[in-house]
Amino acid sequence: MRLSLAVLKKYLDTNASVKELAEKMTMIGLEVEEVQDLATSLQGFVIGEIKAVEQHPNADRLHVLHVFDGKDTLQVVCGAPNVRVGMKSILSYPGCVIPKFNEKLEESTIRGVESQGMMCAEDEIGIGTDHTGIIDLDTDKPAGTPAAEALGADVVFDVNVTPNRPDCFGVKGVARDLAAAGMGTYKDPYVPAIKGSYESPVKVEIQNDTCPIYTGRYIRGVKNGPSPEWMQKALISVGLRPISALVDITNYLNIAECRPLHVFDADKLHGNIIVRAAKEGEKMMALDDKEYTLSPEVCVIADEAAAQSIAGIMGGVDTAVSQDTVNVFLESAYFAPIKIAKAGTLTGALSDSRSRFERGVDPASAVDDNARATQMILDLCGGEPSEIVIAGKEPEWKCEIDFDWNQVKRLTGLEVPQQTMEKILKDLGFGVKGNKISVPSWRVHDVSLQADLVEEITRIYGLDTLPDAPMRAEKLPIGTLLPNQKRESTVRRALANQGLNQVMTWSFMDSKLAKYFGSKNLRLSNPIASDLDELRPSLVPNLLSAVKRNQDSGVADVQLFEVGPEFYSDVPGGQKLVACAVRAGNALPKSWLESARGVDVFGAKQDAYVALRAANAPDNMVVGHNVPSWYHPGRAGTFQLGKNVLAVFGELHPMVLKVFDIKTPVVACEVYLDAIPAVKQKDNKMQPTLKKSQYQAVTRDFAFVVDKDVEAQKIISTIQNVDKNLIQNVSVFDVYAGDKLPDGKKQIAVQVVLQSMDKTLTDAEIEGVSAQILNYVQKNTGGELRK
């Protein structure tokens, strides 16, 4: 919220400097994000008076101005269309920092004509948004007057008002806080009740519970003109445009006192006011020139003909005041925050009234503020007020808290004398009677519990004296990470050690791409971009996009991995933790030792295997073929335990790569960390005793010729099962298919290590096992020993 110092001073008597005020606001919870001080930011800028306007010799749209600055006449090239002789505007010299650009103006030559300065538009010096022409000052002040003085320099604080402090959406609330924090004396703008001279011809009836109380007043014979300069400045300083006195009064009281009001042109009203639910489909043209289609959840202020205002949000065009307005009907009401929030969401209408009502306006202020606004209208526009019209009654708002003064110490550790606490609460408007604290009406939206009072006291008191109270572990947990958490960390480090680079990509992706990766249609209702509209069903696609980006930027060989969630449902827990790695281009770069080797399925298999083993997966996994559609059907596989798939690896499907416009082969693996059986929790971490055989190990090589579709895994497991005690290891050391073998055949050569725990194997025993191996391999795979 923008807050003008001039307005603040109407509610706070203070000698504090701008800096002190800003710091204090920040330290009591009203964070000042920026202080805009024209006297500082427009140092050196002055009023310049245009003495002559000439056409630029080389540019149709430019003028060459002769600008008098009180001493000299400067030549200034200017592109604004609104220049004229005698006009006063703001002149800046070379060396002045132009706020909009935060850069120093330099002397320059524009299309061959020297320019010794610049005439400024509103936006360039940060006092508005207008850039249609240079500022046209309507002032008696002479050329050379400093700009800050010419513009009635005000200081504007940009305050971040948190949603729990609706009262501080009015300057009045900020003043009250500052006074309580020792920054001066609060001045209450209270106006006594105004006696009307006649009964209001417009009556009010409430038919909707959005509005507990509605007060109105008829004022006849007003004269609506421009509002006084101080009010216009107050509005301009916070970014509002002055319109007319009647409108400006409502806007001013809104920003200054958090009092949303509405003024109807009474002559445009048809009969009485009815506060009612909108009819389904009822339409209203609002002051923002948009037509709103309403529904019964939205409360409207209607006359006997139609809805004339969306209650608490925005007035309608039909009954708006104008320069010609003579009779008005003033509205000062209270609307329930939740109902306004709901109506606001439904209509989508944004206004300063809505933002205040939905956070919570002072529920006890409708009547008093009716007088306040009436008085202001009478002062500025004249007229004759009716008696006040009151429909409904103030909502129940009174709140009393039994306060244990020790709560401050209990919850914060801060020692504050009770007297001090009492004073702080009283200064903030709370009633204090012993332990009974009554909450002022303007704070009831936020304060209702003891903890809330603790907050009030500590934020004004400050935490400078907050003690240090170390909180060492009374008992260190044994193993902070759960086994699966530890596993995640180990897998990350293991994959990085494999030469893969850890990245983090969005949890969402483009639904148009998701369909290639088993999309579960987990669409966001409100995506931030159309290519980030679905929760990723797999980590592969976002990594593929990354491969593409890297390759486009000149990195051809890409090795990436991510450990993160993939999603299968839009309910809590509908996600799996996956470690996914991709490799594109060359697995190893070309070097003087060996030529470049492209990525292949066995590299992906290695990555998967390394991750699985780092996660303590058992070593009896088997390789399966049931791979997702985004993999190459013949060059991909799974690691599984029974039907439980722990990982998928392989070359990616060429069609998928085509979708991503990737020209190199890409291999990937996805390791489903949650699917890996949990590490068995034991009482201790002791290993079984190592058993080493003291007898000689024997190796035997076998070269089997099998049909091409026989898988190595089949041969290996067949051999392992021949004699689990003697056969220590089976490894494949050669695979061959070619001219030297019959068509449809291949050779797989394996080395078998035999070793007994309790004796040296005799030749006969070795021959016996070998014969069994040949026999079983022949039986299970049709494999014959190569002759």
Added chain:
Amino acid sequence: MQQLDEIRANTLPLIEKAENLSALDAVRVGVLGKNGSLTGLMKNMGVMSPEERKTFGATVNAVKNEIVSALDAKKAALEAKEMADKLAAESVDVTLPARPVQQGRIHPTTQAMEEALTIFAQMGFELAEGPDVEDDWHNFEALNLPKEHPARQMQATFFFDNKNMLRTQTSGVQIRTMENQKPPIKIVCPGRTYRRDYDATHLPEFHQIEGFVVDEKANLANLKSVLVEFFKLFFETDDVQVRFRPSYFPFTEPSYEMDLGGVLARNIGKEWIELLGCGVVDPRVLQNCGIDPDKYQGFAFGVGLDRLAMMKYGIPDLRPMFEADMKWIKHYGFVPLDIPTVTSGLSLNGGKKCD
């Protein structure tokens, strides 16, 4: 005897001159072989008188020994030379590059997260985790954000059609923990969080770590100590100041923003850096989880992990953290075995990276 002198005088220079082992062996055979000159002389000893034999034998043996040791010495020298020549012939250009290896990197946010966990673990915090997709209760309602509450607008939220949402903070984990565990509770929860915000300084997805303590006496003064200690350890400096500014979060009361002062702020020319939100757990949140706020109390804090990593490791820009750029990760990432521990220092960082 004269012959013996001749053999000696002829042989020793021959040994000395032998250029290789086979030449040396030829010398040996010529003198000591079956038909060698010295062997021939020794054969004559059979016909000598015992007296003669004794003197002659002693002399011959002396010469023989002298020749044998000369042969041995020369052999050793020749063998050493031969080895040296062989090795010299085998030499390669060791300035050629090493066999290529590829070493990957750990993402700075992960590194920062593990560092933070290491520190909090020492303080007795346990790690808790929760789902990325949350329901209204855990993301809002239980955290004292009833429906239509204006503060819900503070957190631009991604929704699904079933009204579930992507969590806007990790605080849902507080609720889930309290639903399953009675105090004392002392947890940290790191994780992905989501906000519908995308500009120069906001990303729709980022990482937070949240601390949450509920017991019979945890208060703001404890929170302050925990955070000061954490930031000293995390940033590896004693020059840490903190400042608490009152603020507002629905789930804490009182609520504060913590600013960090000291060397990290000065490094970027500031007095304070806004860093973290925190506060005393709101009694309504405890009540929502069936915990008696008159008996139990606590504090909570949440801080951006990506931000912590950026500050500690001089990463200027947030966006690349999610862009998976190889050049970026190679530059800002950590070598795989640079595992944070408090005792050995949290990270090498500057540690030389290969590849």
